[in-house]
Amino acid sequence: xxxxxxxxxxxxxxxxxxxxxxxxxxxxxxxxxxxxxxxxxxxxxxxxxxxxxxxxxxxxxxxxxxxxxxxxxxxxxxxxxxxxxxxxxxxxxxxxxxxxxxxxxxxxxxxxxxxxxxxxxxxxxxxxxxxxxxxxxxxxxxxxxxxxxxxxxxxxxxxxxxxxxxxxxxxxxxxxxxxxxxxxxxxxxxxxxxxxxxxxxxxxxxxxxxxxxxxxxxxxxxxxxxxxxxxxxxxxxxxxxxxxxxxxxxxxxxxxxxxxxxxxxxxxxxxxxxxxxxxxxxxxxxxxxxxxxxxxxxxxxxxxxxxxxxxxxxxxx
Amino acid sequence: xxxxxxxxxxxxxxxxxxxxxxxxxxxxxxxxxxxxxxxxxxxxxxxxxxxxxxxxxxxxxxxxxxxxxxxxxxxxxxxxxxxxxxxxxxxxxxxxxxxxxxxxxxxxxxxxxxxxxxxxxxxxxxxxxxxxxxxxxxxxxxxxxxxxxxxxxxxxxxxxxxxxxxxxxxxxxxxxxxxxxxxxxxxxxxxxxxxxxxxxxxxxxxxxxxxxxxxxxxxxxxxxxxxxxxxxxxxxxxxxxxxxxxxxxxxxxxxxxxxxxxxxxxxxxxxxxxxxxxxxxxx
Numbered sequence: 001x002x003x004x005x006x007x008x009x010x011x012x013x014x015x016x017x018x019x020x021x022x023x024x025x026x027x028x029x030x031x032x033x034x035x036x037x038x039x040x041x042x043x044x045x046x047x048x049x050x051x052x053x054x055x056x057x058x059x060x061x062x063x064x065x066x067x068x069x070x071x072x073x074x075x076x077x078x079x080x081x082x083x084x085x086x087x088x089x090x091x092x093x094x095x096x097x098x099x100x101x102x103x104x105x106x107x108x109x110x111x112x113x114x115x116x117x118x119x120x121x122x123x124x125x126x127x128x129x130x131x132x133x134x135x136x137x138x139x140x141x142x143x144x145x146x147x148x149x150x151x152x153x154x155x156x157x158x159x160x161x162x163x164x165x166x167x168x169x170x171x172x173x174x175x176x177x178x179x180x181x182x183x184x185x186x187x188x189x190x191x192x193x194x195x196x197x198x199x200x201x202x203x204x205x206x207x208x209x210x211x212x213x214x215x216x217x218x219x220x221x222x223x224x225x226x227x228x229x230x231x232x233x234x235x236x237x238x239x240x241x242x243x244x245x246x247x248x249x250x251x252x253x254x255x256x257x258x259x260x261x262x263x264x265x266x267x268x269x270x271x272x273x274x275x276x277x278x279x280x281x282x283x284x285x286x287x288x289x290x291x292x293x294x295x296x297x298x299x300x301x302x303x304x305x306x307x308x309x310x311x312x313x314x315x316x317x
Numbered sequence: 318x319x320x321x322x323x324x325x326x327x328x329x330x331x332x333x334x335x336x337x338x339x340x341x342x343x344x345x346x347x348x349x350x351x352x353x354x355x356x357x358x359x360x361x362x363x364x365x366x367x368x369x370x371x372x373x374x375x376x377x378x379x380x381x382x383x384x385x386x387x388x389x390x391x392x393x394x395x396x397x398x399x400x401x402x403x404x405x406x407x408x409x410x411x412x413x414x415x416x417x418x419x420x421x422x423x424x425x426x427x428x429x430x431x432x433x434x435x436x437x438x439x440x441x442x443x444x445x446x447x448x449x450x451x452x453x454x455x456x457x458x459x460x461x462x463x464x465x466x467x468x469x470x471x472x473x474x475x476x477x478x479x480x481x482x483x484x485x486x487x488x489x490x491x492x493x494x495x496x497x498x499x500x501x502x503x504x505x506x507x508x509x510x511x512x513x514x515x516x517x518x519x520x521x522x523x524x525x526x527x528x529x530x531x532x533x534x535x536x537x538x539x540x541x542x543x544x545x546x547x548x549x550x551x552x553x554x555x556x557x558x559x560x561x562x563x564x565x566x567x568x569x570x571x572x573x574x575x576x577x578x579x580x581x582x583x584x585x586x587x588x589x590x591x592x593x594x595x596x597x598x599x600x
Contacts, residue, residue, distance in 0.1 A: 004426045004493075013421035014433065016414035017477055024474040025440050028451035035450070091343035098340075100588045104581070105347050108354065111580025113535045115552045116573045123360055123566060124353040129368055131356045161350065222444040225537050229556065243446040247538070250450050263447035270442050 029267075035260030053261035063262065065237065066245045073155070073241070074220045080160055081216060082209070085167025090197075092172055103172075106165045118229025121158045125230070144231060148238040151231045155239050158226055163219070167212045174208035175201065214274055221270055242266055354577070361570035368566050383571035393572060396554040399465060400534065401579065403548065406469035408529040411476045412522065419484035420510065424493065437478040445538045448474065456543045463545045471543055472533040479532065480525050487521025520590045527587045534580060551576055 036054065039047045057063055092106070093099045109117070124132040125144060136142040144150045178201065186196045224243035227233065233240035246266065250259035360368060364380045387393045421427070422434060452471055453462075461467030491514070499509040515522070541553040555572055 004424060006427070007425040008427045010421035010425035010427040010430075013417035014427075017418040017437070017481060018433075020414050020470075020473050020477055021437065021440060024471060024477075025443070028448050028455055031451035031454065032447065088343070088346065091339050091346070093340060093343070102343070102347070103588050104584050105351070107584050108577070108581065109350070111531050111535065111577070111584060112354075112573075113537065113552045113576050115537045115556055116576050119555060119569060119573050120353045120357045123570065124356050129360070129372065129566060131352065131374065134372060161353065218442050222446070224444075224446060243444050243538075246444070246446040247449065250446065251542070256450055259450060263444075267443055267447050270444065271439050274442055 032260045032263050035256045036264055037260075039257055049257070053257045054265065057258060057262045057265060062237070062245060063242075066240055066242045069238075069240065070221055070223075070242045073223070074217055076156060077159055077163070077220045078213065078216055080156070081164045081167050082212065084160065085164050085212065086171050086205075086209075088164065088168040089171035089175060090201075092168070094176070103169070106168055106172075109162050109165050110169075112162075114225035115229050117158065117162050118226045121154065121161075121226070122230050125154055146235055148235055151235060151239050154230060155227050158230065159220065159223070162226065163216060166215065170208040170212045171205060174205040178204045210278070214277060217277065218270060218274060357570050357573050360566055361574045363567060365565050365567040383565075383567040384575075386568055387571050387575060392549075393551075393554060393568075396549045396551045397572075397575060399544075399548050400540075400550040400552070400576075403465040403468040403472070403540070403550070404530055404533040406465055407472045407476060407533040408526050410469055411473050411480045411529050412526060414473075415477055415480035415484055415525070416515070416522075417510075419481045419488055420514070422481065422485045423488035424496065434481075437481055441475050441478045441482075443474070445536070448539065449542045452539060452543050462543055463547045465548045467543055468540050468548060468550070469533075471539050472536060474539075476529045476532055480529055483525045483528060484518070484521060487518050487524075490521075491517055523587050524590045527583055530583055531580060534576075 037048060037050065039049050039052075088106070092102050112120070121132075124130045125136075125142075127133045127137055127143065133142060141147075142150055144154050182200045183196070186200050191199070222243055223241050224247065227239050227241055228244055231239045233244045237245075246259060246262050249255050249262060359376055361383055362379050362381070363373075363376050364378070364382055367376075367378055367380070387397075422430065448471075456462045456467045456471065459467075461470065495513070495517070496509070499513055504513070537550070537552040537556070540550040541556070544550065544553065551572065555569060555576075
């Protein structure tokens, strides 16, 4: 790739974005930081409290529970949705009107407003008027307003329904970028389906899978609307996510000092975790990386491609 | 060439059979996937009394009353138009500021560019709940509270970084030689950018617009917090109905179906680019 030109005038092109983001992000975040360090009781009555609110949030059992719940939920979501998304993407038609239709159908859950996703599932899972609720009740008792397990399972199924399409579309895009020759080579070699996936597809999917993992982690960790509409965080607080708890503290109780400290810790955690995630996943792409994976990759590619060449030569002779 | 994922060197017949099986399995899964939305549509086509009195998988009495009610009641159709207004406003504004910035990131290096880019992305990682209180105060102070412009600006928080990210991906796919040739030919930057460069990446812009539209359209928490009555989004209208006593499931379903329609229309236009767009223009 040819190098980009160094030109500090490019800052002028970036300025509008900087202004907009300053207005929508920096000023509000400064306000949040401001709340978190002072106990504000009135316009002229504020007390600097340092890190007290942060300590209070970190030791609050409600926050700790919500945090543990969110971590569990995100892990379960990643474990289910990434493999399922890959599976679906490999089943998708690859050309013609069927491919277009499949793309539109797969993408539909993604363009439904989040609260409508919640409403849709709230109706669908009701015991009296919902198809899903009535069906499940035929086999086993199902009541998401009383059973913790049912509520949790419903959130998990709903989120899988809602967001697996994102993983599917990403993986589909990745699969489309693999040249046909790779598959033909693998077929001539008699590679098994598993080998095709492991040595031909997976290396090419690394990038999109990284985007999928990051987006799914971030979004599931910030989930608010869908569980709020379906379960309201209940029964008890069994499906209360960090965002629901934070909104309750900020808007419901108007406890803005605690909410501010909570917000900053929440935001920082997602950023640090995403950054670590990103760094670990891209380790072997950096110059001077000591991991062995690139070599392995080359070897596996040779494994697939070399015999093909010799076979092709034989055929050509 | 049709046997894209031929798994064995066996004859063509078996592999074609396999592909049919895969295709059937795919559409079967999609049929299951469609059930919740199909149920929503079915609920919207029945009267509320009918829904509550009998459980029917296939509705026996079709009625469009809920849709009629939706279009006649100003609080429903009005909030629906509000949502469309701020979503379109957000799409246009985000594109306007993101286009030059994405060009700068894809063509030049400048002091602090990498930090700026990463910092922009971090805004995509910010939980909306974090911004509720300050947004509420900031938009009231700036006289933007309860206006479509206010919501459009607030949604730029996560949409501008996303737009810069996707557009940068698409722009990097255009060879830099194009810019140099235009410069040699005597094009001023503005004219080159508007008449040559932008038409070249129009599919990328289309996909970006789709994403901006989508993320602004589906967001509820921020939109609800900084509006009251004048710019109330359809999503908030729906949640307010939920908290009221005596639920009209039929009307709620009809409103739900109405919110799905704009997205489906937009998706149809960008269907061929959507997969690439979801990979943020980087595949």
